[in-house]
Amino acid sequence: MGGKYKKAELLSPAGNFEKLKSAVIYGADAVYLAGKNFGMRAASTNFDREELAHALEFCHKHGVKLYVTVNVMPHTSEYGELREYIKFLDDIRVDAVIVADIGVVMLVREIAPNLEIHISTQASAVSAQACIAWHKLGASRVVLARELSLADIREIRANIPDSLELETFVHGAMCIAYSGRCLLSNYFTGRDANHGACAQSCRWKYSPTAIDLGEANRPNIPSVVTAEQDPNGETFFMASKDMCMIRHIPELEEAGISSYKIEGRVKSAYYTAVVTNTYRLAIDEYRRDPSAYKFNEDWANELDGVSHREYGTGFFFGPPHEDAACVKELGYIREKAYIATAVEDSTVPDADGMYDVLFIQRNKLVRGDTVEMISPGKIGRAFIADDLRNEENEAIESAPHPSMYFRLKVPFEVHEGDIIRLG
Numbered sequence: 001m002g003g004k005y006k007k008a009e010l011l012s013p014a015g016n017f018e019k020l021k022s023a024v025i026y027g028a029d030a031v032y033l034a035g036k037n038f039g040m041r042a043a044s045t046n047f048d049r050e051e052l053a054h055a056l057e058f059c060h061k062h063g064v065k066l067y068v069t070v071n072v073m074p075h076t077s078e079y080g081e082l083r084e085y086i087k088f089l090d091d092i093r094v095d096a097v098i099v100a101d102i103g104v105v106m107l108v109r110e111i112a113p114n115l116e117i118h119i120s121t122q123a124s125a126v127s128a129q130a131c132i133a134w135h136k137l138g139a140s141r142v143v144l145a146r147e148l149s150l151a152d153i154r155e156i157r158a159n160i161p162d163s164l165e166l167e168t169f170v171h172g173a174m175c176i177a178y179s180g181r182c183l184l185s186n187y188f189t190g191r192d193a194n195h196g197a198c199a200q201s202c203r204w205k206y207s208p209t210a211i212d213l214g215e216a217n218r219p220n221i222p223s224v225v226t227a228e229q230d231p232n233g234e235t236f237f238m239a240s241k242d243m244c245m246i247r248h249i250p251e252l253e254e255a256g257i258s259s260y261k262i263e264g265r266v267k268s269a270y271y272t273a274v275v276t277n278t279y280r281l282a283i284d285e286y287r288r289d290p291s292a293y294k295f296n297e298d299w300a301n302e303l304d305g306v307s308h309r310e311y312g313t314g315f316f317f318g319p320p321h322e323d324a325a326c327v328k329e330l331g332y333i334r335e336k337a338y339i340a341t342a343v344e345d346s347t348v349p350d351a352d353g354m355y356d357v358l359f360i361q362r363n364k365l366v367r368g369d370t371v372e373m374i375s376p377g378k379i380g381r382a383f384i385a386d387d388l389r390n391e392e393n394e395a396i397e398s399a400p401h402p403s404m405y406f407r408l409k410v411p412f413e414v415h416e417g418d419i420i421r422l423g
Contacts, residue, residue: 008257009065010283011167012276015046015265020055022273023064025417026376027280030065032098033265035089038070038082053092065095070108071120073101083111090115098143109138116140118167126152128159131166141165141258146174146243150255150316157256165258170245171275171303172263174314241312246299248313249282250290270338270362271306273419277376278302298379305380305421307335337363337422339371343405346414354387354409359399359420361406366398370423373412382423383411 009029014020023031033055034046047055052068059066068089074082082104089097090112097115099105100122108117118141119125119134131142144153146169157166243263245252252260260283262275278299286293303311310333340359349355365371367388372380387409390396399406408420 006258007287008253008283009259010276010279011067011259011261012272013172013262013265013267014055014272015267017047017051017055017058018269019265019267019272020058021417022269023276024059024062026273026277028064028276030067030095030259031059032067032069032261034069035085038072038074038078038085049088052094056092056094067096067098067118068094069098069120070104071098071100071122073122074104079103079107083107086112086115096141102137105134105137105139118143121145121169128156131156131160131164135161135164139164141167143167143169143259143261147315149318150251153255153257166256167259167261168252168257169243169263169314170252170260171243171279173309174240174243174312240309242309243314244303244308244311245313245316246278246282246303247295248316249286250293251316253283253286253290267307268335268338269341270335270419270421273417274302274306274374277374278379281377281379302379304333305336308333336372339363339365339369339420339422340399340406340408342414342416342418342420345416346410349413350409354411355414356407357410357414358391358405358407361399361402361404363422364398364400365406365408365420367396371420372423373410373414374419374421375412375415376417380421380423381412385420 010027011030011032012023012026012028014023014031014033020031020033033052035052036046036048056066070082070086070089086097086108095116096118097108098118098120099108100120105117105119108115117139119139121143123130123134123142124145125131125134125142126145126148131144134142140163142164144156144166148156148168153166153168160166245260260279262272262279264271264275282296282299285296340361340363342357343360344358346355346357365385365388367386369385370382371385372382374380385408388396388399389407391405391407393407396406410420
């Protein structure tokens with residue numbers, strides 16, 4: 001099926017400008033982000049209007065599209081400000097807005113008829129009929145609900161117009177609520193999940209005394225959750241695994257999907273760089289010669305090196321009795337320490353074949369540490385950090401201060417934006 005449609009884009013998250021640069025440098029075809037209002041991730045820094053215009057200029061300079069999330073469920077009183085904001089997005093010519101509410105769709109059509117509309121996963125599109133309805137209202141793309149299998153997606157693709165694009169999430173956190181429409185945050189904290197302020201109540205620890213998932217009038221049906229499931233007397237029955245589809249690029253490529261979406265606007269620039277880079281490597285390898293494609297375990301190792309929960313494949317291969325089941329432990333599997341980012345190019349080696357590079361520090365580096373260099377199009381390459389100097393070129397034993405600049409000799413050609421992490 002994949003040959004009938006244009007190649008799917010790789011769509012990466014951008015919670016701030018540093019993360020946006022990582023997404024662009026490491027291979028994204030498009031990025032998605034939010035302004036200070038009307039987006040579903042209030043916890044990320046997001047972009048004011050000047051920053052948004054600058055981000056758009058940066059993306060277009062590098063041939064990358066920029067989509068802006070306007071996917072809250074706004075109340076009547078918000079439409080005055082929203083009208084002015086959409087007019088601004090249209091004026092600076094963003095590539096699309098991601099919208100969940102039908103009232104917002106109609107507002108965009110009224111005041112910015114040439115602005116491309118993508119329907120958010122919050123709209124819970126699970127059928128060809130729903131996708132066609134959104135298309136008739138002016139949408140050029142539908143971000144499908146996360147509750148669909150690949151078979152469902154193929155069926156939808158076969159029954160909608162070729163001009164309507166489909167987008168799916170392929171990596172990142174999964175919401176326990178249907179298409180992310182959760183009421184728990186409001187109930188527990190008064191923070192409105194549908195206005196981007198989710199408290200992530202599904203990730204909290206719940207004691208056995210707080211849980212009763214056995215139905216009183218049906219004693220013959222076993223409880224869904226029991227205290228015995230966790231030896232520590234805690235359970236995380238709502239905290240789902242993270243999605244990871246890196247092992248299933250061929251299936252994705254043949255499903256007729258137009259955009260592969262990576263979740264994680266609140267994650268680090270390192271996360272954005274590594275995940276984008278890894279999917280770029282796998283996708284490009286498949287497209288070079290599908291018949292000769294072979295999965296590279298190094299790609300899985302790269303994704304194991306970023307902050308994540310246990311991985312699964314969501315709903316892609318059927319009901320998630322196993323793969324999208326709850327995590328056994330609440331915490332993240334910690335990423336390899338993000339040490340520093342190169343702030344200049346170094347493409348000419350010295351007499352010893354080393355490249356002298358200026359970095360900005362993110363975490364402490366000590367002389368003699370084994371580190372790995374991450375570059376676009378390459379997996380981590382290990383070396384010993386044994387020539388560590390300050391900006392004045394004086395030898396130092398460590399780079400301990402946040403955001404300090406230091407020099408380091410590296411056995412590889414380096415470009416601005418390349419990353420070193422602990423090996």
